[in-house]
Amino acid sequence: MAVVSHSLGLIFILFLEFLACNGDAEFLSRSNMEQFKAGKKLMLINFYADWCRYSAALKPVYDKAADQVAAETNEAVLVKVDCERDRIFCMQDFRITKYPTIKIIRNGELIRKEYRGQRTVEALVSFVKKQIESPVHFVSNYAAALEKVEGNTKAAIGFFATNESIEYQNFNKIAFSLKDECRFFAIISSDTSAPQLTFREQSGSTDQQFNGDMTSHQAVQSWLSEHCIPLVREITFQNGEELTEEGLPFFILFYHPDNPDIKAVFKRRVEEELLRHKGSVNFVTADGIKFAHPLSHLGKSKKDLPVLAIDSFRHMYIFPNFNDIHVPGALNQFVEDLHSGKLHREFHHGPDPRQPPKEEQKRDSGDTQQPPESTFKKLKPANSRYSFVDHDEL
16 A cells, blocks of 8 residues: 555656646736746746737747757746737837747847747757857967957957856856857956956957946946947848848948958948948848849849938838048938938939039939838748737737
């Protein structure tokens, strides 16, 4: 009888363990968010709606991935939010516009990138494992760190007496937030009299020294974010969805891959003249051979490269003369004309009256020609993968 009771007890325990390993991903809300974040290097949040067929397809996959992650590590957690039930949390706190959206929180901080990989258990679990790997590489000395900085790699190098110091803890936490943009190296030595932080733009460039307070997480994060996150980004077919979803017009340099140096010229001119437009325009470079289609919409081909243009996600406008990139104020005026509506207006009606009109710029008053339609808007999140908040599936 005792043997039977013992066996039943063992079966009951195993049954409870089975349930624990085969439950759904837990629900996240404002009230329990800090609880879930505590002690986790990574948290994935699936924002979904029951009426969305893509959400329904993801649900069993995401729940199984959540179980597997919970069984393999206590450093990450997968949670979910039903946006029909918790609409304010979704819309106000996270600005969700499509379902399903998987947001990423690293070391307690929401990062701007979303999970856009394959919607399989294997892909989700693999992503989590990679994300919780330490982004900080320990090296013996400064020369060893520089040996690992290759090509255009951006690198932050910290010098610490111990990895238990608040300065190192700040460095390590920020490294998790910026691991996609920079490489991080730490030199731990008792000979370090005071913590130091340097940044190297690329191999062979001059180091930049952080002169602020390394015990201030905010000061270090602000400085490293400014250096790690590029002002001018390269657009590809892989990151196009992510960049377009930011919703800012593109100021694009189409370049020929045989002339990559022109990108440095564009970057320098943007830094010199257009910094104040950083929050209203995305500055990007595009391989003019790979992106020949949008180039053709501008009436240009590879023989015309380099070409400058703005894509407002409604229309595309070409910068008339590329050589004017060096004319003080020319690039700034081009962006200003976009925001004022002047580019669109002048396309239809020629130069504003206050400017001396050129014959070739005049247009017939009855001309209904439109500026070339945006082509980069086609890289936005697709209806074949997401449902949008306007309830297109109701």
